[in-house]
Amino acid sequence: MNKQKIISYTLLLVSILAIVYALIFNPADWIVYGIAIVFIPCFILSFGILTMAKPIDDEKEERDEEPFIGY
Amino acid sequence: MNLMANILINVITSFLGGSLLLGLHRKIMARIQLRPGPPIIQYLLHSLKFFFKETSLPKTASPVFYISIVCILAGIWTTGVIVGPVTQGSLLIMFGIYAVYKIVEHNMGSSSGSPYGKLSCVRAVFSAASEIPLFAVVALIFFQTGTLSIAGIIHYQSVNGPLIFTIPLAGVMFFILLLTKSPYSPFAITKGKELISGYETEHFGFLRGFLMFSESIAWFIMSWLFLTLFFGPLSVVYYVIGMIAITVVTAFINATSPLLNPNHSVMLQITIAFVCIVGTIIMMVV
Numbered sequence: 001m002n003k004q005k006i007i008s009y010t011l012l013l014v015s016i017l018a019i020v021y022a023l024i025f026n027p028a029d030w031i032v033y034g035i036a037i038v039f040i041p042c043f044i045l046s047f048g049i050l051t052m053a054k055p056i057d058d059e060k061e062e063r064d065e066e067p068f069i070g071y
Numbered sequence: 072m073n074l075m076a077n078i079l080i081n082v083i084t085s086f087l088g089g090s091l092l093l094g095l096h097r098k099i100m101a102r103i104q105l106r107p108g109p110p111i112i113q114y115l116l117h118s119l120k121f122f123f124k125e126t127s128l129p130k131t132a133s134p135v136f137y138i139s140i141v142c143i144l145a146g147i148w149t150t151g152v153i154v155g156p157v158t159q160g161s162l163l164i165m166f167g168i169y170a171v172y173k174i175v176e177h178n179m180g181s182s183s184g185s186p187y188g189k190l191s192c193v194r195a196v197f198s199a200a201s202e203i204p205l206f207a208v209v210a211l212i213f214f215q216t217g218t219l220s221i222a223g224i225i226h227y228q229s230v231n232g233p234l235i236f237t238i239p240l241a242g243v244m245f246f247i248l249l250l251t252k253s254p255y256s257p258f259a260i261t262k263g264k265e266l267i268s269g270y271e272t273e274h275f276g277f278l279r280g281f282l283m284f285s286e287s288i289a290w291f292i293m294s295w296l297f298l299t300l301f302f303g304p305l306s307v308v309y310y311v312i313g314m315i316a317i318t319v320v321t322a323f324i325n326a327t328s329p330l331l332n333p334n335h336s337v338m339l340q341i342t343i344a345f346v347c348i349v350g351t352i353i354m355m356v357v
Contacts, residue, residue, distance in 0.1 A: 022075035032074045033153055040082060041145035044284065045138070048277035053125040 008049040015043035074157075081152045082288065085295075089287030090115035092294070092318045096254060099322035118283040126276025131184025140179045141274065141281045147171050148288040155292050155299075159222035162209045165296060169206050172289070173199040176261055176270050183273030191270040194260045197333050198251070201340035204348075205248045211241040211351045212300060221299060228303030235301040238354065240347040242301045246317075247343050249293055253321040257328040258336045294318075 018039040022032045094114035101108025128134050151168050154160040173195060180192025213219050215238050216227040228234060235242045251258040261270055274282055291314070298305060298313040305313065331339065 019075065019079070023073060023079075026073055026075075029074060032078070033150075036075065036078045036082075036153060037146050037149050040079075040149050041142040044145060044281055045142050048122050048126075048281055051122045052277040053123060055125055055127060 004049065008046045011042055011046035012050065015039040015046060019043065077157055078149075078153060081156045082149060085148075085152055085156075085288040085291040086118075086284055087115065087287075088314070089289070089291035090118055090283075092314055093254065093287060093290055095315065096318045096322045096325075099319055100255060100326040103323060103326035114283070114287070118280050118287065121275075121280030121283065122277045124276045124280075126278060129183055129185065129273050132273065133182055133184070136178070136182040137274075138278065140175060140182050141278050141285075144172075144175050144179070144285040145281060145288075147175065148285045148292065151292040152288060155221065155295055159225065159299075160220065162212065162219045162221060162224070162300075165221075166206055166209050170199075170203060173202065179274070180261070180270035185273045187272045188270050191261045191272075194263075194333055195270065197337050198258070198260055198340075201337040201344070202248060202251060204344040205244050205251075205340060207344065207348065208241045208244045208248075211238055211244075211348065211355075214352075214355060215241075221296075224300060225304050233301060233303040238351050240350040240354070242297075244344060244347040245297050245300065247340065249297055249317060250321050250324060251340070252289065252293055253318075253325060255325045255330075256321070257325065257331045258340060259330065260333045260336050263330050 018035045021027070022035045026032075091111060091114070094109070094111040097114060098108045098111050128137060147168050151165065154164045154168070177192045177195040177199075180188040180190075180195060182188070209219065212224060212234065215234065216224050218224060218227065224234070231237070247258075250256055253259075254262075271279070271282055294314045294317050295310065297317065298310055302309075302313065
């Protein structure tokens with residue numbers, strides 16, 4: 001498992017735990033706001049990194065060398 | 072209700088509602104231009120589909136900046152959900168959210184190193200100079216109602232009637248702001264087609280899906296704010312009707328008007344802001 005995957009799984013797990021903590025233990029309002037603002041985007045980011053398709057090995061170098069690819 | 076559950080439900084509702092409204096916007100624009108257009112649900116499907124597409128970093132991008140700016144955009148609109156539908160908090164925070172939104176547009180353009188993004192990033196500064204005065208509508212609302220709390224403004228309207236009847240020009244200012252943020256707007260100089268997709272050009276794959284998630288929430292929250300500030304306490308049904316009406320009207324305007332060039336767009340917005348501010352103050356004094 002590469003470094004990117006490990007970081008993404010860790011971030012996903014931390015985000016889920018933080019959101020579940022706020023759901024179950026109902027902490028002070030400012031803590032819930034902080035968790036929502038930080039961990040909802042983190043959850044989506046880590047989910048996206050894990051679900052995105054990776055370039056195949058032959059094309060990887062070509063992709064990395066692109067200055068900008070465009071949409 | 073548990074606060075976190077309330078926030079999650081509102082974030083998901085805003086995303087789904089905003090996606091469907093933007094899909095409707097695209098469909099109406101297509102029908103006005105005599106094209107069949109994509110299904111209304113297409114915007115939502117695109118947002119989800121991009122999460123499974125190949126993503127890589129452009130060589131010229133600043134990696135941390137390039138990825139974190141998308142997270143910041145989601146963070147500020149999650150804050151918008153909290154300050155808006157969840158807590159009905161201060162309008163001043165909504166003003167701050169909008170100002171940061173303009174900064175994010177600017178930084179997103181510069182993060183990729185693409186010339187299209189960079190030009191869009193310069194235009195984001197121009198457009199901030201004209202959109203922030205339009206958001207000065209919050210000052211007019213404060214002069215009229217004596218409060219900056221959204222809950223307080225709703226209460227004021229339940230007693231004195233909707234603000235759209237007392238300060239209609241302030242409503243026009245806010246509507247121009249909504250029009251500016253709608254897709255293919257004549258004022259959307261940061262995303263003009265001559266810049267491909269402007270500051271979003273180099274964000275593709277799952278980052279594009281993430282961006283579309285935030286933009287759906289942004290459209291929903293801005294529409295919600297307009298209806299709440301100018302049409303008083305509304306039931307869910309009237310919010311739905313109001314949001315659809317806003318989407319239809321902006322789609323009609325965008326389908327029939329060309330994109331303005333940057334200086335025309337800025338000057339027109341500043342002129343509208345000036346006329347509406349002066350007009351509202353005169354109406355309040357008289």
